[in-house]
Amino acid sequence: MMSFWYTDGGVRRTARALGAAGVTLATAGFALDSLWLLGAAAWVLMAAICIELLR
Secondary structure: OOOHHHOHHHHHHHHHHHHHHHHHHHHHHHHHOOHHHHHHHHHHHHHHHHHHHHO
């Protein structure tokens, strides 16, 4: 009953995808001087870190 997400590779893939999305959002937020993009990037990066720590 385990899905692919719970495997070690699936967790790492998910954390890397979230990290890449967070860095992209942060870069866009800095470039556009947009605080809501920076806030979204912070939440996405925190989610990636939490997933990596809790696996």
